[in-house]
Amino acid sequence: MGPNDEPAYRDVDVDPEEYITQALKAGTLVGTGHTTKDLWMLFLLGVVCPALILAWGWM
Amino acid sequence: MGTAKMKGPPEARIGSLPLPLSERTWSGWLVAGVCATAGIGTWSFVVGGFTAYYVPAGEGTATMIAGALIGQLLVTLSQVPPVAKYGIETLASTKPQLGIRGSYFALIVQYATLIGWNCVLMIFFGRAVASVLIETGIIGPVQADAVAIASSLIGAGVVFWLLTGGSTSLKYAGSIIAVGVSIIGLWMYGMLFNAYGLDAIAAAAPLAPIENDRLMNFTVGTELLILSTLGWWAYMGSLFRMLNCVSKGVVPSMLSLGFGWAAVGLIGLYSALVVGEPDPTVWMLQIAGPVAGVCVLVFVALANIGSALVGAHAATLGIGQIPAVARRFGWKMKAFIVLIPMLLALLFFPGPFYDNIGTFMAFIGIIIAPICGVQIVDWFVFKRLDDLDLVSLYQHDSRSRYWYLYGFNPAGIAALVIGAVVYMLLLDPLTFVPNSTLLRYLTASIPSALAGAVTYWGLTKALRMDAREGTYRLRERDV
Numbered sequence: 001m002g003p004n005d006e007p008a009y010r011d012v013d014v015d016p017e018e019y020i021t022q023a024l025k026a027g028t029l030v031g032t033g034h035t036t037k038d039l040w041m042l043f044l045l046g047v048v049c050p051a052l053i054l055a056w057g058w059m
Numbered sequence: 060m061g062t063a064k065m066k067g068p069p070e071a072r073i074g075s076l077p078l079p080l081s082e083r084t085w086s087g088w089l090v091a092g093v094c095a096t097a098g099i100g101t102w103s104f105v106v107g108g109f110t111a112y113y114v115p116a117g118e119g120t121a122t123m124i125a126g127a128l129i130g131q132l133l134v135t136l137s138q139v140p141p142v143a144k145y146g147i148e149t150l151a152s153t154k155p156q157l158g159i160r161g162s163y164f165a166l167i168v169q170y171a172t173l174i175g176w177n178c179v180l181m182i183f184f185g186r187a188v189a190s191v192l193i194e195t196g197i198i199g200p201v202q203a204d205a206v207a208i209a210s211s212l213i214g215a216g217v218v219f220w221l222l223t224g225g226s227t228s229l230k231y232a233g234s235i236i237a238v239g240v241s242i243i244g245l246w247m248y249g250m251l252f253n254a255y256g257l258d259a260i261a262a263a264a265p266l267a268p269i270e271n272d273r274l275m276n277f278t279v280g281t282e283l284l285i286l287s288t289l290g291w292w293a294y295m296g297s298l299f300r301m302l303n304c305v306s307k308g309v310v311p312s313m314l315s316l317g318f319g320w321a322a323v324g325l326i327g328l329y330s331a332l333v334v335g336e337p338d339p340t341v342w343m344l345q346i347a348g349p350v351a352g353v354c355v356l357v358f359v360a361l362a363n364i365g366s367a368l369v370g371a372h373a374a375t376l377g378i379g380q381i382p383a384v385a386r387r388f389g390w391k392m393k394a395f396i397v398l399i400p401m402l403l404a405l406l407f408f409p410g411p412f413y414d415n416i417g418t419f420m421a422f423i424g425i426i427i428a429p430i431c432g433v434q435i436v437d438w439f440v441f442k443r444l445d446d447l448d449l450v451s452l453y454q455h456d457s458r459s460r461y462w463y464l465y466g467f468n469p470a471g472i473a474a475l476v477i478g479a480v481v482y483m484l485l486l487d488p489l490t491f492v493p494n495s496t497l498l499r500y501l502t503a504s505i506p507s508a509l510a511g512a513v514t515y516w517g518l519t520k521a522l523r524m525d526a527r528e529g530t531y532r533l534r535e536r537d538v
Contacts, residue, residue: 016076016453024449028079031303033144033444038309045313046132050125057121058277 068225070372070390075379077449078146078300085230085301087311093233093369094315097294099240099323100366101183101338101359102176106287107327108337112267114280116260119328122277123321126284131291131317133508137434138295139308140444146303148296148376151452155443156433156515157475159459160466164475166377168426169293173374174397176290177218178404180363180370182413185211185405187340187359191352194344211405214360215398218367222375222394226301229372236365243358244323247339251326254346255333263332275499279491284321285504286488289427291316297373371397382455425488428504429478429511433471436512441519470518478511 023029069082085093110119141152153165185207192198198206221228252260268276299308327337334342340359344352374397379385384393404412438444451460463469482488485495486503493499 014073014076017450019073019076020449020453023077023079028081029077029146029449031080031083031144031146032305034140034305034309038306041309042132042135042313045310045317046128046135050128050132053121053125053128054281057118057125 068227068390070225070376070379074385074390074393075148075151075376076453077151080146080303082226083146083301083303085307087302087307089230089234090298090302090308091311091315092237093229093298094311095237095241095319096233096362096365097298097369098291098316098320098366099237099244100180100320100362101187102179102287102366103320103324104327104330104337104339105179105183106283107324107329108331110280110283110324110328111265111331111337113269113276113283114265116263116329116332118277119265119280119332120325122280123284123324123328124318126281127288127317127321127324128313129281130285130288130504131313133428133431133435133504134289134292134295134316135309135312137431137438138292139299139312140305140438141434141447142296142299143302143305143308144444145447145449146300147449147452148300148380149293149373150296150377150380152296152434153430153471154452154459154461155447156430156437156468156471158463158466158468158471159455159461161463161468161472162380164472165430166380168430169377170374170397172290172293172427173370173377174400177367177370177374178401178409178412180367181211181214181218181401181405182207182409184214184359184363185209185409186413187356190340191344191349191356194352195349208406208409211409212402214364214367215401215405217364218371219394219398221364221368222371222398223391225372225390226297229297229301229369232365232368236361240323240358240362240365243354243361244326246354247326247343247358250343250347250351251329251333255329260329260333266331266335269493272499275493275496278499278502279486279493282486282498282502282504283491284324285502286428288317288320289431289504292427292431294369294373297369297376371401425479425482425507426475428482428507429475429514432478432508432510432512433474433515435508436516440516470515470522473518474511474515477514478507481510482507 020029069078107119107123110123113119114122138149138152141147142149150162150166150169154162157165188210189198189203189207192206193200193203221232265276269279295312299312302308326339330339330342331337334345336342339355340352343355371394375390375394378397379393384396388396448460451458454462456462461468482503483494485498485501485506486493488503
């Protein structure tokens with residue numbers, strides 16, 4: 001373990017399975033997932049806005 | 060051994076493996092800046108110029124912005140959630156859907172997309188240098204080809220040099236370039252409007268529309284931007300794995316990559332309509348003289364090298380997923396391997412390569428649209444985002460949960476084929492000639508993505524997927 005309580009994954013010849021297993025155990029790999037707000041934002045920017053813009057462009 | 064003692068970019072130490080949270084320190088603003096750097100390149104003008112064939116300025120403004128947002132929605136849904144949550148890059152994210160070996164199809168798509176576009180960017184850069192030097196009287200027309208090739212190679216050399224710095228280079232170069240290209244882009248808008256006026260731009264007719272079919276032209280204009288924007292799929296892992304939270308990536312993805320590149324592309328649309336030429340190194344010299352030409356050259360250099368850097372970074376991460384490459388080569392050598400095909404194209408056949416850019420755009424759309432559809436179903440319908448087995452992503456044998464049948468997921472591969480066929484039934488991707496009247500109501504990329512998604516969902520159910528565990532029961536050792 002290093003000073004940041006992370007596993008010793010930094011060797012050049014790192015073994016992927018060992019690196020990932022250790023990092024998962026230490027909780028240093030998985031970040032925060034999406035929220036409902038993110039999906040609503042995507043709906044607004046990716047569906048509502050294009051629909052309104054296309055309607056404006058057509059008229 | 061701890062992080063405090065380690066030097067160099069993370070890619071040099073852990074290659075294409077998932078980035079730990081301690082390395083994923085980019086803010087939403089930073090990723091937005093680097094996204095703008097990636098998105099704003101001379102490809103924006105090229106796509107704007109293509110759009111001018113079908114629609115006038117008003118309709119083109121709507122189709123370009125809306126098409127880019129629609130395309131980026133598919134890309135964002137398929138890439139940002141897995142990449143920002145787990146710190147993986149694009150290619151690794153395709154293994155659950157395509158299988159460990161099947162993901163090599165995605166690698167081919169990604170590599171061809173990235174290197175193809177990088178070639179176009181560097182060729183454009185070389186030609187811009189030659190064009191400005193001719194206009195300013197520094198060289199004669201006979202020296203143009205040699206200067207263009209030499210400039211392209213120098214540009215590729217700068218990209219390689221920056222690439223050795225990995226994501227650290229993206230961070231610093233990206234921030235600076237984003238500001239520079241945004242300022243020059245606004246200035247180019249001002250020059251264009253001042254020289255020709257809004258009325259002339261608005262009144263200009265499209266260059267070669269499909270006759271007597273306004274809706275078809277409108278839809279083809281929209282499709283052009285959806286198709287082109289889907290190309291960002293190949294870049295996403297490189298940028299968004301630097302985040303530690305999905306929420307930080309949603310708006311930057313939609314606005315910097317989606318809206319941003321379309322906003323610059325509008326310059327190409329307007330100039331193609333009123334001048335007949337989307338290339339700013341030509342029309343800016345005509346209306347504002349050599350000083351403007353030098354400013355545009357700075358824009359092209361910054362924008363194209365920035366975009367090419369992001370592309371080369373993503374491609375280097377992608378080839379790092381090949382076990383033989385990952386075991387044998389460090390980051391610098393992988394970066395060099397990535398650039399070899401680019402150097403060969405720049406040196407020996409830049410003209411034919413540039414002239415066949417449309418083929419690349421077609422290649423992108425017909426494969427990437429169904430990949431997006433498949434990934435969206437996998438993440439959000441089958442809830443694989445909650446249960447991604449990171450170790451299995453890097454096991455290249457039957458121990459992997461994503462080995463399926465001999466390393467291939469039949470549901471994912473079939474979905475790509477069906478999606479590509481649906482695309483071609485609606486639109487000829489090479490000539491952009493509609494193959495069906497349905498195109499005017501549907502576009503081609505959206506039905507292609509839907510066909511891929513539905514095929515993947517249906518076949519996955521038929522192959523007895525265990526929805527609770529998120530794994531197939533049908534695996535090679537069970538057959």
